[in-house]
Amino acid sequence: MYAKLRLYILVTLIMGLGIGLILYKHFALGFPLLPDDKKSVWTIEAKIDFTARGDPIIVSFALPQETPNTVFIEEDFASPDYGFSELTSPTGRRAQWSKRAASGSQTAYYRLSIYEIDPITTPPITADLPPEPVKPEFDEVHKTAAITLLDQVRSKSANTEIFTRELITTLNSSAPSQNQSLLLNEQSSEDYKTHLIINLLALEGISARIVRGLYLEDGRRRQSLTNFVEVYIGSQWLLFNQKSGDRGKPENFLVWQRGDQSLLDVVGGKNSQISFSIIKNVHSTRNLVVRDSMNKQAGLVDFSIYSLPIEQQNAFKMILLLPIGALIVVIMRLLIGIRTSGTFMPILIALALIQTTLLTGIIIFLTVVGTGLLIRSYLSRLNLLFVARISAVIIVVIAIIASISIISNKLGIDQAMTVTFFPMIILSWTIERMSVLWEEDGPREVFIQGGGSLLTAVIAYLFMTNRTIEYLTFNFPELMLVNLALILILGQYTGYRLSELYRFHSLERRDVSGKR
């Protein structure tokens, strides 16, 4: 009983570890559980144009910051003959291009690829209390208008959030009152309106700042940044759309820059312009996550199969499927009770079937084994020593395989050429054993065991070629632990095999009649 308890504890540990690692990879690292999981990757290109005057040039450009729900895949900076550096300051990252002298029209490019993820918990963006906003200077007329407007809005709102929303909607209303028209002025450019909102909020004693961002839409060119207002409410910054007053970050919106720093500074140039173009690509989530985790050096991924060269990875793709085959064999033998020739030969046949495709593989297998048995029966009359005979069978098998390849090539059946993927030594051994079985136990046993092997191989093949299983075994090698735990449990199974329900069925029948 003690041994049993120990085994169950072991099984629970292995199972727990395996499932735990899988869940960690899924939730913390973002590995999808299904192979078809796709994500949109946005590639944003910022193009900076300006005319140089022949003086030294410094171009400084604000760059976006990575957040918990956006992942930057790669960033490129391009501009011919310019020196480049990336500067990080508390207010944000900036790219700086510089050159001693240039003239004529100049262009600099910045390209960024990102995708969005859903982190398990969105950490609340808490921020320290900003300094009391400086009361803005308004001239007398504007000040009166502003105070009137603020009074009006304040009377309609209960807290800062509603106040802000109300203020923005009032400023955007289609039928503006006199005060609003006065404040908005004729020149209501985007930036002017943003600053007006910030100033009005400052007059009310509310801290606010400008946020510039980009709406991500596929195939857009010549886009510019959109202004948002971020307001400090209850120890965090909340984002407001300055056109609608809606709170929160809209979908597919990339925050580019926060605060009042300029987006672009060009020293030594004029007519500077910036435009963005956006392209959407769909990538498999798994590839993105693997690349990202490798970049971040997440231990679980860094010390994994992904760190191997591609060729070895492909080999492992196959190797990691073997435990699935082993599980199938265990189930077939212990639960179903199917007899196979050679314990794990079915797995090897299944591996060959993966290379040849199912139907071709089965036909080739039957042809090779059938022909082999015929020739083997002749060899048995030659009175050979055992080792010599099985070696002869190996050569015969190779000859059969070669002929199948050549004949099928001549006939134009390409699939049959894959015959070389069958493990020849194993095939020879199978032929030898089946031949002996035939002599000793008769053809019936040969068909039972041969059929059992083939059936097990086909079932293992179906599981091993399942896209989802293939994906899971390769990307979650921890699954092997779960598999191991299952096999350990199955190793404890002492109930009847399905085949025994048939084997002993006569007992049941007679009992019923006996009782009658």
Place this chain on the structure above:
Amino acid sequence: MFLASAKKLRSFGIIGMNQRNFGLISRYNPRHLYPLVDDKLKTKLLAQKAGITVPKLLGTLQYQHDVRLLKEILRPYDQFVIKPVKGSGGKGILVITEHDHNLYFKPSSDAIQLADIERHVSNILSGLHSLGGKPDTVMIESLIQLDPVFSDYSYEGIPDIRIIVLKGYPIMAMLRLTTHASDGKANLHQGAVGVGIDIGTGNALHAVQYGETVSHHPDTRKTFSELAIPHWDKLLQLAAACYEMTGLGYLGADLVLDRDQGPMIIELNARPGLSIQVANYAGLAPRVAIIEALNTIDPDPQLRAAFSKQQFSVDSGIHPPRLLHTRSGDPKP
């Protein structure tokens, strides 16, 4: 219905392969004792040392170049059996019943030549019949003479008696009769008839061929209801003594009755099969439970055999109603 319900089988106490491997073989048979029974030569020597009758050893061959000696070894004998020492399940056994000039005759009266025997021996030496293909040894034994008691129940071969022994107590027995279908071999898979034997009396209980009930031998047409095995006490005692001999807690002893020498052991098996349950129309589990409930194991094989005789007799009532009693016009209970 092709499938029995697992629940019903369990209520009969039928033991399945998994249960056998787990609860009996791995529990009672320490691995290091296997060679004693897997190597028939060792078993034979052990049995001789314990004073148990075994078929006479005529010679052994260990190396391929010994095959040349075969002719010399076989010269004095007309009848003999060639066996692989490490064979299992009756594989690789060649029986010769008659020798005439260059021809040797199998029980089926097929004639083969010395060259054929040499090839067979060579195959055995190469490990064709041994577990894992390991090189093997050939042993040549004297042929067992059919006891006249079985002459009506046997076709071209010698029937053997399989007794399952748990911790030294015989718990179930079965007579395996050769048939035409089994090619003279006492192997149930190949079509031999399995006859369940009452431990208490040595009388036939019930017979199966290919898992189906039969009432008489398919070749000799003799009904089994009159079959009773002579020397039954001696057979039980021999089987019980195998426990001391090998130390295996769960074993299958294969015994035969020789016309001249009486009961003898031909082979022991550390992994006896489960068909015996079908032949007996009874499960092993209740009998295993009785033995497992014993506090002490009697050191005397004769007393153990007596205990089993009394415990597992059909009339002791642990069995379901006997088939043979409810057949052929007997009043129904």
